[in-house]
Amino acid sequence: MHTDTDPKEAALGTDGLTRRFGGHVAVDRVDLAVSKGELRSIIGPNGAGKTTLFNVLTNALAPSEGRVYYDGTDITDVPQYERPHMGLVRSFQSNQLFESKTTLENVRIVAQTIEQGSFSFDFFRDGQRVAEERAYQILDQVGLTPLAGETATNLSHGDQRRLSIAMALATDPSVLLLDEPTSGMGPAETEETAEMIQSIQSELGLTLLLIEHDMSIVLSMSDRISVLDRGKIIATGEPDAIRDDDAVQKAYLGGMREEL
Numbered sequence: 001m002h003t004d005t006d007p008k009e010a011a012l013g014t015d016g017l018t019r020r021f022g023g024h025v026a027v028d029r030v031d032l033a034v035s036k037g038e039l040r041s042i043i044g045p046n047g048a049g050k051t052t053l054f055n056v057l058t059n060a061l062a063p064s065e066g067r068v069y070y071d072g073t074d075i076t077d078v079p080q081y082e083r084p085h086m087g088l089v090r091s092f093q094s095n096q097l098f099e100s101k102t103t104l105e106n107v108r109i110v111a112q113t114i115e116q117g118s119f120s121f122d123f124f125r126d127g128q129r130v131a132e133e134r135a136y137q138i139l140d141q142v143g144l145t146p147l148a149g150e151t152a153t154n155l156s157h158g159d160q161r162r163l164s165i166a167m168a169l170a171t172d173p174s175v176l177l178l179d180e181p182t183s184g185m186g187p188a189e190t191e192e193t194a195e196m197i198q199s200i201q202s203e204l205g206l207t208l209l210l211i212e213h214d215m216s217i218v219l220s221m222s223d224r225i226s227v228l229d230r231g232k233i234i235a236t237g238e239p240d241a242i243r244d245d246d247a248v249q250k251a252y253l254g255g256m257r258e259e260l
């Protein structure tokens with residue numbers, strides 16, 4: 001079974017990353033090395049530490065120990081708000097949508113906010129138009145063009161999740177962290193969203209880290225899968241190897257084994 005190698009040579013890497021809550025170790029000495037252009041899924045039973053790992057990777061929560069590397073640079077101490085400007089982006093949560101704004105405006109606002117750092121006078125003159133063009137382009141990529149003028153609060157749950165991906169794309173990420181992009185979707189919508197994510201990834205050459213519960217999606221989409229159990233990575237490998245791994249089967253006993 002393949003294990004992760006040097007985190008400093010990865011698009012996104014961690015070395016001994018740990019997060020404790022009091023005496024509880026939610027993320028326990030995690031070593032990851034996600035290669036450029038890889039689609040890596042993180043799976044594991046409920047409470048395994050997946051969300052906490054994402055929170056520590058984005059510095060929404062400070063790690064208790066360990067380091068985080070982005071494209072060879074130690075970013076452990078880089079504040080959360082600076083990371084999107086470097087290209088390390090987490091998909092927006094539904095409570096981060098501007099509910100009274102339209103689908104288009106939500107994406108445009110993010111595009112404009114991100115670009116403001118790099119444009120000066122010219123930007124203020126043309127900024128809105130440039131950001132709007134970019135927003136239309138992204139809506140097309142995620143299949144939301146027909147809903148461009150719809151108020152975000154009126155979108156279906158699935159379309160709101162697609163919008164949250166669109167907003168993340170508006171920041172022009174290199175490494176994108178997606179937290180359960182298909183949660184709450186039916187089988188057809190899940191399939192459609194998975195295809196959309198894959199086509200965007202190959203089009204943009206993105207590195208993707210995905211938390212996903214739908215095992216058929218995980219097994220079909222991932223280049224590699226890392227399995228988290230009680231805070232520890234117990235296996236990393238290609239989908240076939242993970243499905244057949246004894247430790248993984250054991251961790252899922254009574255839980256999702258049938259799905260594997």
Ligand SMILES: Nc1ncnc2c1ncn2[C@@H]1O[C@H](COP(=O)(O)OP(=O)(O)OP(=O)(O)O)[C@@H](O)[C@H]1O
Pocket residue numbers: 021024026044045046047048049050051052053
């Ligand atoms: N802010 C917190 N304070 C205390 N304990 C926490 C906190 N956040 C998470 N935990 C604990 O850390 C462990 C890991 O939780 P986490 O939400 O990261 O798991 P998960 O794998 O994402 O679970 P799920 O699949 O159910 O979303 C759990 O035991 C949880 O109760």
